[in-house]
Amino acid sequence: MDATTAPHRIPPQMPQYGEANHVFELMQNMLEQLLIHQPKDPIPFMIDHLQRDNDYVPKIAILGPPASGKTTIAMWLAKHLSTNLLSVESLIAKEYSPLAADARMHYQRFKMVPNMLLIRLMQERLKEEDCIRRGWILDGIPETREQALTIQTLGISPRHVIVLSAPDAVLIERNLGKRTDPQTGEIYHTTFDWPPESEIQNRLMVPAGISEGETVRKLLEYHRNIVRILPSYPKILKAISADQPCVDVFYQALTYVQTSHRSNAPFTPRVLLCGPVGSGKSLQAALLAQKYGLINVCCGQLLKEAVADKSKYGDLIQPFFEKEIAVPDHIIMKVLKQRLDQQDCVERGWVLHGFPRDLDQAHMMDHLGYKPNRYHLMYKPPPTMEVQARLLQNPKDSEEQIKLKMDLFYRNSAELEQFYGEAITLNGDQDPYTVFEYIESGIINLLPKKIP
Structure with a gap:
C-alpha cells in the first residue's frame, strides 16, 4: 500500500470478508502449527494443513479424582461430538504396536506406565488420521505436572480442560458401588x-x-498432583462439581466445550439491537458507544438529521414527515448506507437500533452487505414520587400508539429472530447496567459453536 496516498480508506467489504471466512484465525492457526512442527519445507505443510480443515475439531482434556465420573463424561462427550476417546487403558490396549506391548507389560507389573512411554503412545495415536480429522478427548491425562509440561513441549495442547471435583467422602462412597461392563466399557x-x-x-x-x-x-x-497440573492450563480450565446428577455434569461440560476462547484476531463490532418500544435500546446503544467507541446509529435520528440538513434525501423524507406516514424502505436504506459507509463506521464499528423492523428490511440490509456480527433481542419506572409527579407524556407515547408499536414488533420479531440465527436474546426488564453486562459479554466473547 502506497504510504504517500494516506489516509487510506478501507472498503467495508474487506473486514466483513475476513471475519466471515475466519481469515485472521486461519493465519494465526497456520503460524502456530508452523512454529510447533517447524517443517523443512513450510509451503507443502501449509497446503496440507489447509486441506485437512481441522482447526476447530475438539481437543479436550478431562481430569478428576477417582469416582468423579470423568470416564463417563468423556465417553458421552466423545459420542456426542463424534470424536476419539484416549485413556491410558485404550492406549495400552492398541494392537500391532510395539510401544503398546511394552506399556502393557509395565502396567501389568507396576499398575502404571512410565511418563515417556505414555507420551510416545499418545504421539503415535494422535498422528493417526481419525484423531487428526475428528479430534480427541483425553480421559485422565495428564496425570502429573511432568506429563503436562512434556505434552505441551511436544505441541499437544487441548483447547478445553475440564476438572471435576467432589468431597472425598462422596467419592469414597461412590467408588464402592462402581461396576463395569467388560463388553462395552x-x-x-x-x-x-x-x-x-x-x-x-x-x-x-x-x-x-x-x-x-x-x-x-x-x-x-x-x-498431590492436581494442584501442580492446573497452573499449566490457566485460561482454558473449567471446574465442574461432580456431586450432582451425571446428566447435569455432562450438559455443563458440553456447554463449555462448545464455547470459543477469545481470539487475537482483529474484530470490528457491528451490533444490531432489536426490541419493543421502551425496552432500552437507545440507552444500551449509548453505553456501548461510550465504552467501546462504536458509532451510535439511530435510524429515526438519521432521518431527522437528513431533513434538518436539507440534504437531497432530506427533501425526499420531508413530505412523509409532514403527513406523519412511514418513510419508504428504499429511502431509509439510502440514508443508512450513506452513514454506515463512512470511514468512522468502517474502522470503529457501529451499534444500530430502530432498523430493521421486519424481515423485508433485514433482507435489504443483508443484500447491501451490512451484516451485523452481533444481534441482540432485548420498563423503567420513575425512581421517586416527586419525579413521577412532574413527568409529562409525549403525545407519541399514548397508550394506543404504544400498543400499535408493540403489536408491530411482536408480529415481526419471530421472523427477524429466525433470520439472524445467532441472535442473543435477553430480558430487558432488569437494571440497565445488568442488561449492558449481558450485551457486553456477547460482544467481546466469540459466539459458541453449534455442534449437531
Whole structure:
C-alpha cells in the first residue's frame, strides 16, 4: 500500500470478508502449527494443513479424582461430538504396536506406565488420521505436572480442560458401588446408575482397586498432583462439581466445550439491537458507544438529521414527515448506507437500533452487505414520587400508539429472530447496567459453536 496516498480508506467489504471466512484465525492457526512442527519445507505443510480443515475439531482434556465420573463424561462427550476417546487403558490396549506391548507389560507389573512411554503412545495415536480429522478427548491425562509440561513441549495442547471435583467422602462412597461392563466399557453404579436390562446386569463386574483403603490412597495421590497440573492450563480450565446428577455434569461440560476462547484476531463490532418500544435500546446503544467507541446509529435520528440538513434525501423524507406516514424502505436504506459507509463506521464499528423492523428490511440490509456480527433481542419506572409527579407524556407515547408499536414488533420479531440465527436474546426488564453486562459479554466473547 502506497504510504504517500494516506489516509487510506478501507472498503467495508474487506473486514466483513475476513471475519466471515475466519481469515485472521486461519493465519494465526497456520503460524502456530508452523512454529510447533517447524517443517523443512513450510509451503507443502501449509497446503496440507489447509486441506485437512481441522482447526476447530475438539481437543479436550478431562481430569478428576477417582469416582468423579470423568470416564463417563468423556465417553458421552466423545459420542456426542463424534470424536476419539484416549485413556491410558485404550492406549495400552492398541494392537500391532510395539510401544503398546511394552506399556502393557509395565502396567501389568507396576499398575502404571512410565511418563515417556505414555507420551510416545499418545504421539503415535494422535498422528493417526481419525484423531487428526475428528479430534480427541483425553480421559485422565495428564496425570502429573511432568506429563503436562512434556505434552505441551511436544505441541499437544487441548483447547478445553475440564476438572471435576467432589468431597472425598462422596467419592469414597461412590467408588464402592462402581461396576463395569467388560463388553462395552460403560461404568455403572449399584445405587445411582443401575442398568434396567437384565442382560447387562448379569455381565457387570466389580473393578479392581475400589476398596476404601485403595480409594483413599488414589485420592491422596490425585490431590498431590492436581494442584501442580492446573497452573499449566490457566485460561482454558473449567471446574465442574461432580456431586450432582451425571446428566447435569455432562450438559455443563458440553456447554463449555462448545464455547470459543477469545481470539487475537482483529474484530470490528457491528451490533444490531432489536426490541419493543421502551425496552432500552437507545440507552444500551449509548453505553456501548461510550465504552467501546462504536458509532451510535439511530435510524429515526438519521432521518431527522437528513431533513434538518436539507440534504437531497432530506427533501425526499420531508413530505412523509409532514403527513406523519412511514418513510419508504428504499429511502431509509439510502440514508443508512450513506452513514454506515463512512470511514468512522468502517474502522470503529457501529451499534444500530430502530432498523430493521421486519424481515423485508433485514433482507435489504443483508443484500447491501451490512451484516451485523452481533444481534441482540432485548420498563423503567420513575425512581421517586416527586419525579413521577412532574413527568409529562409525549403525545407519541399514548397508550394506543404504544400498543400499535408493540403489536408491530411482536408480529415481526419471530421472523427477524429466525433470520439472524445467532441472535442473543435477553430480558430487558432488569437494571440497565445488568442488561449492558449481558450485551457486553456477547460482544467481546466469540459466539459458541453449534455442534449437531
